[in-house]
Amino acid sequence: MAESSLHQAAKTAGAKSYLQIVDVVKKFGDNTVVDHINLSIAKNDIFALLGSSGCGKSTLLRMLAGMETPTSGKIILDGEDITALAPYERPINMMFQSYALFPHMTVAQNIAFGLKQDRLSRSDIAERVERMLELVQMKKYAHRKPYQLSGGQQQRVALARSLAKRPKLLLLDEPLGALDKKLRQQTQLELVNMIEQVGVTCIMVTHDQEEAMTMAGRIGIMSEGQLLQVATPGEIYEHPNCRFTAEFIGETNLFGGHVVEDEPDHVCIHSTELPRPVRVGHGITGTMGMPVWLSLRPERVGVSRRQPVASGNWAAGTVGDIAYLGGFSIFHVRLDSGKVVKASVPATHWREEAAPTWNEPVFVSWTDNDAVVLTQ
Numbered sequence: 001m002a003e004s005s006l007h008q009a010a011k012t013a014g015a016k017s018y019l020q021i022v023d024v025v026k027k028f029g030d031n032t033v034v035d036h037i038n039l040s041i042a043k044n045d046i047f048a049l050l051g052s053s054g055c056g057k058s059t060l061l062r063m064l065a066g067m068e069t070p071t072s073g074k075i076i077l078d079g080e081d082i083t084a085l086a087p088y089e090r091p092i093n094m095m096f097q098s099y100a101l102f103p104h105m106t107v108a109q110n111i112a113f114g115l116k117q118d119r120l121s122r123s124d125i126a127e128r129v130e131r132m133l134e135l136v137q138m139k140k141y142a143h144r145k146p147y148q149l150s151g152g153q154q155q156r157v158a159l160a161r162s163l164a165k166r167p168k169l170l171l172l173d174e175p176l177g178a179l180d181k182k183l184r185q186q187t188q189l190e191l192v193n194m195i196e197q198v199g200v201t202c203i204m205v206t207h208d209q210e211e212a213m214t215m216a217g218r219i220g221i222m223s224e225g226q227l228l229q230v231a232t233p234g235e236i237y238e239h240p241n242c243r244f245t246a247e248f249i250g251e252t253n254l255f256g257g258h259v260v261e262d263e264p265d266h267v268c269i270h271s272t273e274l275p276r277p278v279r280v281g282h283g284i285t286g287t288m289g290m291p292v293w294l295s296l297r298p299e300r301v302g303v304s305r306r307q308p309v310a311s312g313n314w315a316a317g318t319v320g321d322i323a324y325l326g327g328f329s330i331f332h333v334r335l336d337s338g339k340v341v342k343a344s345v346p347a348t349h350w351r352e353e354a355a356p357t358w359n360e361p362v363f364v365s366w367t368d369n370d371a372v373v374l375t376q
């Protein structure tokens, strides 16, 4: 963990930040909704703020748009302090969850609307509308009204309308919340392609981890107004920096324990939930004896009828529930300590022998590089 996140931190610090959120706080009365947020975003990044409902994502986005004023802190965009600017003075466009197009206007008129307000020349407007229609592949539909379009098409027109004014920053608040799951997954990739084609810096807010991981290059995990971790989707999944993130992103097995061996390249953790100390192949910032948690993803846990070699990380248990999910199954293995460990095993694993069934004694095992130690 240390190496890859240090590397990332160095890269992030080196990248010229385009948007800087500096110690931003937002209070409503006594309620601190955004709590000392610091964040740097590079030009053309697609960044996702991910967190459960009510954690302050929209409030932070609304402060970027100028629809809320920070209680304290600064927002700097492309070298300019925009904290005190009114929404219409900011080179920013926000696309809402209910992306309401003007129902009485055609697709082309919807896209042209903001440009007309800005008093661009007729030829400039026509050219930009044309370009946007091409970008979102809606040329054929230029003269249709919104009600004649599917949800996905309306979504694309809304994006075209947001991008037509060439904002420096595009803000998306739960952009695909109005679409059903299947359409949402398809539209996620379409949106990313379009955003990358025009090359706009984008911050999106979502409570859907799959959406954040599919669309964003970097993700910020928010909880109770605070940013807990900022990293790439892969790093957040493989190296969560705290229990909240480990449990929030994907599924994990957590074991409470304490450090019994502390070396630069590995640690051993004793947990009363496991039969012997677990060896983990990374160092930690911590001390002998300190309380920690082990996070072990279900897909990292092997299930076997044969006892693993004595020196490895393993435990004996009994198969409880099995959730059959087609390509893989989740085995709930009850250890002798009573702790239930979830193991996700691909169907292809059981070619030589039948999969274990309910109540069968089995062993769960994992390597030194499968678990992550969390100190908070």
Ligand SMILES: Nc1ncnc2c1ncn2[C@@H]1O[C@H](COP(=O)(O)OP(=O)(O)O)[C@@H](O)[C@H]1O
Binding pocket: 028, 033, 051, 052, 053, 054, 055, 056, 057, 058, 059, 060
């Ligand atoms: N204008 C407001 N006045 C008072 N409380 C607000 C206001 N806007 C948001 N809140 C509160 O701030 C918290 C965070 O809201 P929000 O930023 O919308 O969360 P999220 O987008 O993460 O779901 C919520 O508890 C919400 O009730």
Ligand SMILES: [Mg+2]
Binding pocket: 057, 058, 059, 205
């Ligand atoms: Mg919200």
